[in-house]
Amino acid sequence: MGKMQENDNATLAAINRAWESTSRIVLGGGVCPLQELEAYLSRYAEPCRIEKSALSGKPVTVFGNYPKGTRFILDEEMGDYTKMAANAKLDINSIKDIDSAVWALSEVRLYAGNIVLGNSGFVTQSTRVVDSTNVFRSSDVIYSKNVAYTQIGKYSESIFGCVSAGKGTKFSIACAEMYETSRHFECYYVYTSSDIHYSANIENCQECLFCFNLRGKRRCVGNLELPKEKYDELKAKLLSEARELLRKKHSVPSIYDIIAGK
Amino acid sequence: MEIDDHFATVTQIIFGRSLSQLKDYGEWLLSRAPEGRITGRKSAVSERTVYIPSVRFFLALGKRMVKADEALLLGQKKISEKDADALTISSAPGLLSGISTTTPEIIWGENIGTAESCAYGPTQYCFRVACCWFSKFIGYSYWSRTSENLFGCSLATDCSFCIKCYSSTKLTRCFEVNDSNNCADCYFCHNCEDLKDSMFCFNTKGKRYAIGNLEVGREAYLGVKKLVQAQVVGELEKTKSFRYDIYNIGSKAAIV
Numbered sequence: 001m002g003k004m005q006e007n008d009n010a011t012l013a014a015i016n017r018a019w020e021s022t023s024r025i026v027l028g029g030g031v032c033p034l035q036e037l038e039a040y041l042s043r044y045a046e047p048c049r050i051e052k053s054a055l056s057g058k059p060v061t062v063f064g065n066y067p068k069g070t071r072f073i074l075d076e077e078m079g080d081y082t083k084m085a086a087n088a089k090l091d092i093n094s095i096k097d098i099d100s101a102v103w104a105l106s107e108v109r110l111y112a113g114n115i116v117l118g119n120s121g122f123v124t125q126s127t128r129v130v131d132s133t134n135v136f137r138s139s140d141v142i143y144s145k146n147v148a149y150t151q152i153g154k155y156s157e158s159i160f161g162c163v164s165a166g167k168g169t170k171f172s173i174a175c176a177e178m179y180e181t182s183r184h185f186e187c188y189y190v191y192t193s194s195d196i197h198y199s200a201n202i203e204n205c206q207e208c209l210f211c212f213n214l215r216g217k218r219r220c221v222g223n224l225e226l227p228k229e230k231y232d233e234l235k236a237k238l239l240s241e242a243r244e245l246l247r248k249k250h251s252v253p254s255i256y257d258i259i260a261g262k
Numbered sequence: 263m264e265i266d267d268h269f270a271t272v273t274q275i276i277f278g279r280s281l282s283q284l285k286d287y288g289e290w291l292l293s294r295a296p297e298g299r300i301t302g303r304k305s306a307v308s309e310r311t312v313y314i315p316s317v318r319f320f321l322a323l324g325k326r327m328v329k330a331d332e333a334l335l336l337g338q339k340k341i342s343e344k345d346a347d348a349l350t351i352s353s354a355p356g357l358l359s360g361i362s363t364t365t366p367e368i369i370w371g372e373n374i375g376t377a378e379s380c381a382y383g384p385t386q387y388c389f390r391v392a393c394c395w396f397s398k399f400i401g402y403s404y405w406s407r408t409s410e411n412l413f414g415c416s417l418a419t420d421c422s423f424c425i426k427c428y429s430s431t432k433l434t435r436c437f438e439v440n441d442s443n444n445c446a447d448c449y450f451c452h453n454c455e456d457l458k459d460s461m462f463c464f465n466t467k468g469k470r471y472a473i474g475n476l477e478v479g480r481e482a483y484l485g486v487k488k489l490v491q492a493q494v495v496g497e498l499e500k501t502k503s504f505r506y507d508i509y510n511i512g513s514k515a516a517i518v
Contacts, residue, residue: 222349
């Protein structure tokens with residue numbers, strides 16, 4: 001087994017462990033292996049693309065609107081690239097404009113994929129990852145750990161299928177636009193809150209289900225405040241339904257479907 | 263507009279000649295930052311315009327969008343206890359239809375002079391930006407943080423005086439740079455770190471006066487820089503666009 005394959009297996013094992021504990025914390029129980037939910041968790045992130053390395057033919061994960069014909073290399077192939085670029089003969093006098101520069105520099109114009117910087121480890125099929133650990137199929141991940149199918153995660157932990165996860169986002173499944181929040185599922189725009197499910201535009205709230213445009217509330221269902229026992233009973237019922245759908249259909253209606261009335 | 267003056271300053275710094283009327287260059291600036299394209303839609307509850315960026319998860323909000331202040335008023339509505347008891351995931355869309363609006367206009371902290379934007383704060387004099395945090399004088403950009411004087415950029419953190427730079431940190435006075443860190447006065451560079459006064463560099467670190475990863479010396483560099491600046495600004499003045507960018511300059515299509 002190659003070193004790269006070993007690293008990929010270790011990343012997947014670590015990510016699956018994190019997924020199991022996150023699903024228990026957020027959904028109240030385990031559901032199914034993470035990879036079975038790939039289509040569901042990738043719905044709102046702009047996807048990474050897999051290209052072939054121009055040097056080795058190995059798969060390269062890239063993100064960005066590169067046109068056809070672009071040549072890529074793996075970040076780990078920089079040694080070979082540097083030698084190749086150093087041997088390229090550049091005649092500075094031949095550069096009269098950008099068109100001539102593009103011709104003269106054809107050997108150095110290779111784009112890097114799988115960009116992993118700083119003190120990062122166990123990163124697989126991801127790019128633009130800085131100082132992060134256990135990252136799978138994600139891009140633009142900075143100072144984070146246990147991240148899968150996510151685009152833009154900063155100072156975050158255990159986030160799956162998220163977009164724009166800001167500082168302090170922890171234990172999050174299928175959410176977008178968060179900041180200083182913990183334990184949430186199917187949410188859009190949740191700031192400084194915790195234990196939020198199927199809600200949108202929430203700030204400074206705890207324990208909310210199906211809530212919209214709320215500030216500073218606790219234990220609400222449909223914006224209606226409920227006693228603890230009643231809230232816990234409804235939450236248990238809804239989370240059980242979500243787990244069942246994820247197990248059987250590998251998907252659930254999204255917060256956007258609820259808003260759109262689908 | 264205040265932002266026009268800043269665009270003129272930044273273009274003067276980068277191209278050696280100032281360009282006026284930022285709006286005329288909007289399409290070109292957004293060509294590689296399409297998420298920053300802001301469109302206006304009518305609020306679901308009034309005639310007012312709701313601004314929304316071209317980001318998948320914002321667009322998925324559909325037609326039930328309202329202004330930020332309208333959303334807070336609607337947040338006072340709630341469902342009945344009977345409806346709460348009847349809630350399931352499948353019955354939710356119907357039972358929640360009276361309260362399930364939301365807003366793409368996330369306005370955080372204190373903002374001065376920011377217009378036609380969504381998801382921002384604290385900011386000063388930004389125009390047509392989405393997901394713009396702790397920044398000032400930003401135009402036609404997506405996801406910038408702790409930055410100033412950026413135009414046509416996306417995912418830029420701690421950057422200043424840049425045009426069309428992407429997924430980068432700590433860039434100063436750069437044009438068409440992506441996936442890079444800590445560079446100044448660079449043009450058309452990809453995956454670079456600690457570069458100063460360089461152009462057409464790819465996957466390299468710690469160079470000055472470099473062209474195509476090769477250090478050529480100050481005089482030679484400045485000679486080529488002058489030619490490149492003249493070509494870019496000339497074409498921009500004429501067509502309000504420029505055919506090369508950091509994404510297409512390396513493709514076979516660019517050299518046909």
